[in-house]
Amino acid sequence: MILVVTAVEVERAAVLRGIPAGARVEVLAVGVGPAAAAAGTAWYLARNPGVTTVVSAGIGGGVLTRVPLGELAVATRSIAADLGADSPDGFITLDDLGFGATSLPATDLALPGAVRGAVLTVSTVTGTAARAADLEKRYPDAVAEGMEGFGVAQACAVAGVAFGEVRAISNAVGPRDRAAWKIGPALDALASFGAAVATLDG
Numbered sequence: 001m002i003l004v005v006t007a008v009e010v011e012r013a014a015v016l017r018g019i020p021a022g023a024r025v026e027v028l029a030v031g032v033g034p035a036a037a038a039a040g041t042a043w044y045l046a047r048n049p050g051v052t053t054v055v056s057a058g059i060g061g062g063v064l065t066r067v068p069l070g071e072l073a074v075a076t077r078s079i080a081a082d083l084g085a086d087s088p089d090g091f092i093t094l095d096d097l098g099f100g101a102t103s104l105p106a107t108d109l110a111l112p113g114a115v116r117g118a119v120l121t122v123s124t125v126t127g128t129a130a131r132a133a134d135l136e137k138r139y140p141d142a143v144a145e146g147m148e149g150f151g152v153a154q155a156c157a158v159a160g161v162a163f164g165e166v167r168a169i170s171n172a173v174g175p176r177d178r179a180a181w182k183i184g185p186a187l188d189a190l191a192s193f194g195a196a197v198a199t200l201d202g
């Protein structure tokens with residue numbers, strides 16, 4: 001069975017809107033941020049041994065030169081982009097500090113038309129051009145940013161279950177501009193993911 005993990009109920013409802021009746025897919029909303037995502041996913045996996053794949057799904061920021069607003073980005077890997085230490089010489093990742101990995105592989109979700117690349121997980125939404133440029137320099141393969149993927153990925157790694165991530169692009173990774181958000185089209189894109197997700201199971 002496939003488990004889809006969203007942050008909030010409106011994302012859950014959008015995914016459910018697309019899922020055909022009778023599909024073996026469970027959709028769970030677990031809260032915003034990597035900690036809520038890891039805890040909710042681990043809780044569900046401990047009680048449901050039949051889950052084969054977990055997909056972290058939600059709206060997200062996009063690198064708009066790679067993926068337009070209202071389209072889907074599929075992760076090739078999930079990166080904890082702000083897990084580490086700041087320094088006068090720049091950001092030091094947890095890997096470079098020697099405390100663990102900040103990149104986990106993602107299973108390729110066969111979603112036609114979606115853009116593939118690294119999806120960043122952050123605890124603070126990017127809101128300046130300077131931070132967007134820093135992230136792009138550190139992760140040139142990044143296409144999108146969200147707040148939950150790496151938490152779901154870590155729970156999956158512990159449980160030995162396949163992990164995937166999809167982000168429906170609602171805004172740019174860049175200077176904060178709430179007026180430019182496209183939440184409706186992003187939720188419609190999440191529904192189109194819902195329509196395809198049942199076909200991803202084995």
Ligand SMILES: O=C(O)c1cccc(C(=O)CC[C@H]2O[C@@H](n3cnc4c(=O)[nH]cnc43)[C@H](O)[C@@H]2O)c1
Pocket residue numbers: 007008032033058059060061062122124125126127145146147148170171172173176177178
């Ligand atoms: O107030 C703001 O400026 C702002 C900008 C983007 C997102 C938020 C949120 O509080 C939504 C967090 C929620 O949505 C996902 N999300 C959507 N866009 C982004 C983004 O650009 N960077 C990171 N996460 C984003 C996220 O996964 C959360 O579930 C507020």
